[in-house]
Amino acid sequence: MKMTDTLFGHTNDEPVMEYTLVNDSGMSVSCLNYSCTITKILVPDRCGNIENVVLGFDQFFDYLDLSPYFGCVVGRAAGRIRNAEFTLDGESCQLTANEEPNHLHGGKKGFHSVIWKSEPIETESAVGLKFFYRSKDGEEGYPGNLDTTIIYLLNNQNELSITYEARTDQKTIVNLTNHSYFNLSGNLKRDCSEHVLQLDGDRFLELDSDLIPTGRLLEAANTPFDFKHGRLLKSGMKSSHPQNVLAGNGYDHHLVFSKKGENTVVLTDKESGRTLLMTTDQPCVVLYTANHLEGLYSISGVRARNYLGVCLETQGLPIDFNQPHFPATLLNPDEVYRSTTTYRFFSKTIGV
Numbered sequence: 001m002k003m004t005d006t007l008f009g010h011t012n013d014e015p016v017m018e019y020t021l022v023n024d025s026g027m028s029v030s031c032l033n034y035s036c037t038i039t040k041i042l043v044p045d046r047c048g049n050i051e052n053v054v055l056g057f058d059q060f061f062d063y064l065d066l067s068p069y070f071g072c073v074v075g076r077a078a079g080r081i082r083n084a085e086f087t088l089d090g091e092s093c094q095l096t097a098n099e100e101p102n103h104l105h106g107g108k109k110g111f112h113s114v115i116w117k118s119e120p121i122e123t124e125s126a127v128g129l130k131f132f133y134r135s136k137d138g139e140e141g142y143p144g145n146l147d148t149t150i151i152y153l154l155n156n157q158n159e160l161s162i163t164y165e166a167r168t169d170q171k172t173i174v175n176l177t178n179h180s181y182f183n184l185s186g187n188l189k190r191d192c193s194e195h196v197l198q199l200d201g202d203r204f205l206e207l208d209s210d211l212i213p214t215g216r217l218l219e220a221a222n223t224p225f226d227f228k229h230g231r232l233l234k235s236g237m238k239s240s241h242p243q244n245v246l247a248g249n250g251y252d253h254h255l256v257f258s259k260k261g262e263n264t265v266v267l268t269d270k271e272s273g274r275t276l277l278m279t280t281d282q283p284c285v286v287l288y289t290a291n292h293l294e295g296l297y298s299i300s301g302v303r304a305r306n307y308l309g310v311c312l313e314t315q316g317l318p319i320d321f322n323q324p325h326f327p328a329t330l331l332n333p334d335e336v337y338r339s340t341t342t343y344r345f346f347s348k349t350i351g352v
C-alpha cells in the first residue's frame with residue numbers, strides 16, 4: 001500500500017494537493033485537502049477493468065465554479081435549515097441564508113469550501129489521511145469554536161472508512177457527511193437509474209416545497225421509498241408519488257433506518273457487477289439521485305445530466321426535528337461528536 005501526492009491547484013494562495021491512496025487489491029482513492037474532496041475511486045468490475053466510480057473533476061477550478069458538492073465533506077450541518085435559523089436554549093442562531101431564505105449544507109463558506117490541514121497515516125493494514133479544520137465561533141452563524149478531525153483510511157479489503165470527530169467550546173450543532181456521487185457503471189458509462197439500492201429503512205422524512213423536512217415521518221412500506229428487498233433507483237424517477245415528483249422526479253430524502261446502531265446499505269450495478277456495501281452508525285441516510293445535475297458542463301468528459309450519480313449522505317436527523325426518540329445533532333463542550341461510515345467495494349453483485 002502507498003500514498004502519493006501532487007499539486008492540484010491553488011485557492012487563496014494556498015496549495016491544493018491531491019493525495020492518492022493505493023492498496024494491494026487494485027483499489028485507489030484520490031482526495032484533496034480542499035474540503036476533503038474525494039475526486040476518484042478506482043475499483044475493478046467483474047472482468048477486472050479498473051474504472052472510476054465517483055463523480056469528480058479533472059481541474060481544480062471546476063470544483064470552485066461548478067461543483068454541486070462532488071465528493072466533499074458537508075458541515076457544520078448537512079441539509080437544509082428553514083429560514084437559516086435555529087434556537088439553542090432559547091437563543092436564536094442566525095445562519096447564512098445561502099439558499100434564500102434557507103441555509104444549505106453549512107452555508108456559503110461551509111466545510112465544503114475550505115482548506116483542511118492534512119497529514120498522512122500509514123499503518124500495517126491501512127493507508128490514509130487525517131484532515132483537521134477549526135471553524136471559528138460565529139462562522140456562517142454557528143456558535144462555538146469547533147475543531148473537526150476527519151480520517152480517511154483505505155485497507156486491502158477494498159474498504160474506505162471515513163471517521164468524523166468534533167469538539168466544541170460552546171453548545172452547538174454538528175451534522176457531518178460526505179457528499180460523493182457514486183456511479184458503479186465505471187467512468188460514467190451509464191447513469192444510475194439501473195442501480196439497485198437495498199437498505200432496511202421503514203420510514204422517511206416528508207419534504208415541503210423547499211425540500212425541507214416537515215417533521216412528519218412517512219411509512220416507506222408499499223411505496224417507492226421501500227428498499228428492504230432491493231429496488232431499482234429508476235422506480236423513484238418514474239414514480240408519481242408526490243414526494244418523488246416534488247424532489248424533481250427522483251429521491252432527495254432522509255431514509256430512516258429501522259434499527260438503531262450500525263446499519264448497512266447495498267448499492268449494486270448488475271451490468272458491471274460492482275457492489276458498494278456501506279455501513280454507518282448514523283440514524284439515517286439522505287438518498288439524492290442527482291435530479292438537478294443537468295448542466296452545460298462536462299464531468300471527466302461526460303456531459304452533466306440528471307441521474308449520473310447517486311449520493312448516500314449518512315447523517316443525523318435535521319436540527320428542527322427534535323423528537324424525543326431521535327437525538328438531535330447537538331454537541332456540548334463536554335462531549336465528542338464521533339461518527340464512522342465505511343464504503344466497501346466488490347467486483348460482484350451481493351445482497352445483504
Ligand code: G6D
Pocket residue numbers: 068069211252288292
Ligand atoms: C440539491 O436538494 C439537493 C440537495 O439535497 C443536494 O445536496 C444538492 O442539490 C447538491 O440542492
